Amino acid sequence: MNFEQIIFYILSFWFIASSLAMIFSRNAAKAVLFLILAFFSAASIWLLLEAEFLAITLILVYVGAVMVLFLFVIKMLNIDKSTLRAKFAGYLPLGLLVAAVIVTEMAMVLGYNQFGLDVMAAPARHGADYSNITVLALQLYTDYIYSFELAAVLLLIAIIAAITLVHRKEVKRKGQSIAQQVKVQAKDRVRLVSITPKNKENKS
Amino acid sequence: MISLSDYLILSAIIFCIGLVGIFVNRTNIITLLMCVELILVAVNTNFIAFSHFLGNEAGQIFVFFILTVAAAEVAIGLAILTLLFRVKGTISVDVTNSLKG
Numbered sequence: 001m002n003f004e005q006i007i008f009y010i011l012s013f014w015f016i017a018s019s020l021a022m023i024f025s026r027n028a029a030k031a032v033l034f035l036i037l038a039f040f041s042a043a044s045i046w047l048l049l050e051a052e053f054l055a056i057t058l059i060l061v062y063v064g065a066v067m068v069l070f071l072f073v074i075k076m077l078n079i080d081k082s083t084l085r086a087k088f089a090g091y092l093p094l095g096l097l098v099a100a101v102i103v104t105e106m107a108m109v110l111g112y113n114q115f116g117l118d119v120m121a122a123p124a125r126h127g128a129d130y131s132n133i134t135v136l137a138l139q140l141y142t143d144y145i146y147s148f149e150l151a152a153v154l155l156l157i158a159i160i161a162a163i164t165l166v167h168r169k170e171v172k173r174k175g176q177s178i179a180q181q182v183k184v185q186a187k188d189r190v191r192l193v194s195i196t197p198k199n200k201e202n203k204s
Numbered sequence: 205m206i207s208l209s210d211y212l213i214l215s216a217i218i219f220c221i222g223l224v225g226i227f228v229n230r231t232n233i234i235t236l237l238m239c240v241e242l243i244l245v246a247v248n249t250n251f252i253a254f255s256h257f258l259g260n261e262a263g264q265i266f267v268f269f270i271l272t273v274a275a276a277e278v279a280i281g282l283a284i285l286t287l288l289f290r291v292k293g294t295i296s297v298d299v300t301n302s303l304k305g
Contacts, residue, residue, distance in 0.1 A: 002205075002223050004205065004206060004208055005205070008206050008210065010211075012214050014216065014234065015214070015218060016214075016217055019215070019218055019221040019222070019242055019262070020221060022225070022235075022238060022242070023221060023222075023224060023225030023228065023229065023235070023239060023242075026231060028231075028232055028234050028235060031234075031235055031238060032238065035238050035241065036240065038218075038242065038245070039292040040242075042245050042248075042249060044215070045249060046248075046249070046252050048206070049252050049253055049256040050256055051252045051255070051256065051264050051267075052214075053264070054248075054252065054267050054271075057268070057271060058245075061271060061275060062241075062271075065275070066274075067243070067280050069278065069279070069282060070234065070237075070238065070278075070282070073234065073282050073285060073286065074234060076286070077285075077286070077295060090226075090228075090230065091227045091228050091230075092227070092228045094227060095223070095224040095226075095227030095228050096224060098220075098223065098224075098227065099220035099221070099223055099224045099227075100220075102216070102219070102220050102223070103216055103217060103220050106212070106213065106216035106243065107213055107216070108271045110209050110212040110213055110216065111209055112207065112209050113210060114209065115207065115208040116208075116210035117205055117207040118210050118266065120207070120257055121215065122205045122207070122208075122257070123257060123259055124257065132264075135261050136261060136264055136265060137267070139261055139262070139265055140268070141267055143229055144265055146252060147269060151269055151273075154272065154276055155272060155275070155276055157276070158275075158276035158277075158279045158280055159279070161279075161280050162279045162280055162281070162283040163283075165280070165283040165284060165286075165287055166283045166286050166287060181296075202223070202238055
């Protein structure tokens with residue numbers, strides 16, 4: 001077992017352990033923190049696979065933005081303690097059965113006979129002058145430029161949809177209506193009241 | 205050396221952990237969204253492993269788009285969650301059964 005394998009198994013252990021801790025923790029904030037640990041392990045495994053740009057993106061975008069958004073929502077919503085004590089083990093046997101079946105099937109299909117080193121040899125490591133970002137950018141801005149722009153439009157739609165969903169209508173909104181401002185006339189704003197003085201006789 | 209099937213089995217295990225999380229979770233919907241994220245990361249690991257072993261960068265570009273779509277999904281999902289909390293006052297999975305599914 002060489003150094004690379006030791007690193008891989010340590011990272012895999014933390015990946016699996018933090019994922020298990022995430023799904024079995026009752027506190028949502030703790031679950032988010034375990035998920036962050038799982039993402040860091042995943043990013044390290046992606047580094048082993050020489051996908052440096054995606055590893056950095058996973059940490060920057062997911063841990064930096066999405067997980068912080070999760071934490072914001074958890075802090076904002078007042079999750080009461082009674083729902084946290086809800087029944088937990090009801091679907092656990094069924095879930096474990098399904099998971100065990102899937103893992104067994106996957107392990108049989110994806111085993112060393114089909115995808116082992118003697119079937120699919122590990123590629124040679126790139127040299128120090130290899131830039132993953134350059135390779136990805138060259139493909140992304142030439143072959144996949146339409147998909148790239150489509151992804152940008154998708155993010156814009158997501159922003160608009162999220163704001164539209166959570167926006168409260170007509171509460172504390174102080175917009176001006178141009179049509180009503182133009183249409184207004186002097187008699188709407190100024191009211192002339194003729195006041196007769198009460199004790200006119202005293203003066204004269 | 206690490207073979208391709210090591211990566212594939214690792215991501216299969218992570219995928220099933222996310223699946224079990226969706227099954228057993230009765231507490232709140234936020235954890236459900238996080239399980240979906242876990243499943244997506246497992247799938248992305250698959251893509252990157254094949255991209256590395258086949259020497260083809262298209263897999264990594266696909267992962268890039270998956271990350272984009274997942275970010276959009278989280279934004280809308282959390283918006284729906286906030287709306288649900290405003291209407292129902294709770295985000296427990298058991299209470300949100302208005303559609304009688």
